[in-house]
Amino acid sequence: MGRAPCCDKANVKKGPWSPEEDAKLKEYIDKQGTGGNWISLPQKAGLKRCGKSCRLRWLNYLRPNIKHGEFSDDEDRIICGLFANIGSRWSIIAAQLPGRTDNDIKNYWNTKLKKKLMGMVNNNSSISHQRKLPHQHHQAASFSSLLLHQTSTSPSTASYNCSSTNYYYTPAARSVLTTNNDLLELNSSFSSLLSSVGGGGVPILQPQECFLGSMQNNYQVNKDSSSTVLMFGGDQASCSSSDGSCNNNNQIVSHGKELDQYHDYRQMGNLQNCFYSNNNRVDEENQKFMISTGCSDHQQQDYKPNIITWGDDQTPLDYGLEEIKQLISSTTSTTSNNCNNFLFDENKTEEKVMYY
DNA sequence: AACAAGAGCAACCGCACCCTA
DNA sequence: GTAGGGTGCGGTTGCTCTTGT
Structure with a gap:
C-alpha cells in the first residue's frame, strides 16, 4: 500500500521561494515556533506550500546563525x-x-x-x-x-x-x-x-x-x-x-x-x-x-x-x-x-x- | 552579441525511521 | 503487533548565472 501524500500536491506552490513567503514563514516561526508539526504549519502561516518545503526552507536558509559563503x-x-x-x-x-x-x-x-x-x-x-x-x-x-x-x-x-x-x-x-x-x-x-x-x-x-x-x-x-x-x-x-x-x-x-x-x-x-x-x-x-x-x-x-x-x-x-x-x-x-x-x-x- | 556548455545551488522527491494510537 | 502520520536524510533535478566560443 502506498503512502498518503503529505499535502495536496495540486494546490501547493513549488519552486523558488519569494521574499514575501520567506517573511511569512520567518514571522510565523519567530512568533509561534514550528509547534512540532510542519505539515500543518503552512496553512497556519498562510502559505501555499508543502510542510516539507517549509521545513527545508527554514532549516537551510531562514533559521538564525546560518552561515553562507566560502568554506574555510x-x-x-x-x-x-x-x-x-x-x-x-x-x-x-x-x-x-x-x-x-x-x-x-x-x-x-x-x-x-x-x-x-x-x-x-x-x-x-x-x-x-x-x-x-x-x-x-x-x-x-x-x-x-x-x-x-x-x-x-x-x-x-x-x-x-x-x-x-x-x-x-x-x-x-x-x-x-x-x-x-x-x-x-x-x-x-x-x-x-x-x-x-x-x-x-x-x-x-x-x-x-x-x-x-x-x-x-x-x-x-x-x-x-x-x-x-x-x-x-x-x-x-x-x-x-x-x-x-x-x-x-x-x-x-x-x-x-x-x-x-x-x-x-x-x-x-x-x-x-x-x-x-x-x-x-x-x-x-x-x-x-x-x-x-x-x-x-x-x-x-x-x-x-x-x-x-x-x-x-x-x-x-x-x-x-x-x-x-x-x-x-x-x-x-x-x-x-x-x-x-x-x-x-x-x-x-x-x-x-x-x-x- | 548570441548561443552553448558548464557550474552552482536551492528545492524537490522518495525512502526509511520513529512515534503513536 | 501493526498501520499510518510526521520527520529527517541523501540523491537528484532543474533553474539561474557565468564562462567560453
Whole structure:
C-alpha cells in the first residue's frame, strides 16, 4: 500500500521561494515556533506550500546563525576527513560545522570540493591513471590519501612515514591527524563526533570501523615484512580463518570480526559497503571485496605484515598516546619488525577492489 | 552579441525511521 | 503487533548565472 501524500500536491506552490513567503514563514516561526508539526504549519502561516518545503526552507536558509559563503580551509579539511571516514553522512558532517547545513555541505562537496580534489588527482602522476570509482566511499579513501600524501611521487607504492610521532594509523585516520597533528586531538575529534551522533548510548560509529572501513575501501597493506598495521578493537578471541588456522607465530594477530556482525551494522545504516572476513579475498559471487587484518591461510601464505590488534571492543579512545607508544614498542621489540613506515600498495588495491 | 556548455545551488522527491494510537 | 502520520536524510533535478566560443 502506498503512502498518503503529505499535502495536496495540486494546490501547493513549488519552486523558488519569494521574499514575501520567506517573511511569512520567518514571522510565523519567530512568533509561534514550528509547534512540532510542519505539515500543518503552512496553512497556519498562510502559505501555499508543502510542510516539507517549509521545513527545508527554514532549516537551510531562514533559521538564525546560518552561515553562507566560502568554506574555510579548516572546514574543507574537516569535511574531507569526515567524508573519508563516514562517507556521505551529510547531517553528521554538518553537525561538526556550526552554521553549515547538510545541504550546503553536500552541494559544496559535489560541486567544488570533489573537483578540487580530483584536480589534485590529475596533477599527481602516481595515480592519475586511476580508474574512476563509482562509489563515493572509494573516492573518499582515495581523496584522503591524496590530501595527506600528495607529495609522494612513487608510482606504485606510497610510503607513509610516521617516525616523527611514532604511532601509526591508516591514511584515513591520519587525514584527521593532519588537521590536528596530535593523537589526543584525534581522540577529541572522534569523541565529539561520537557524542554528537550517539545520543549518550552506543556510538553509532566506532572509531575502529572508521579506520577499517577506510582501509577496506582502497588500501591493501603491502606484502612487506617490515610494515606494521595497528588496529584497534581487535577481537582476538575469535581469531580464526577459513582453513581453521591462526598463525600467531608469524606475529599476525587476527582482527577476526565476523562478517555477520558487520552486516548488522550495515543494516543499521552505520556502515555502508563494508565487509570483513578473516581472510583478504574477493567474494566473487557477491562482488564484494573483503579485508581482514591478517590471518595465515592458503590465500595469503606469503602475506606477512606485522599486524597488531588490541583488545575486544577497544578503540583509540581507550588508549592514551603514551600507552599506544608503549604497546608499539613492546610488540615490535618481540617481533623485531621495523615500525617506522606504513606501506600501501595502491596499484595492488586497484586490482583488488571490486566495484558494486 | 548570441548561443552553448558548464557550474552552482536551492528545492524537490522518495525512502526509511520513529512515534503513536 | 501493526498501520499510518510526521520527520529527517541523501540523491537528484532543474533553474539561474557565468564562462567560453
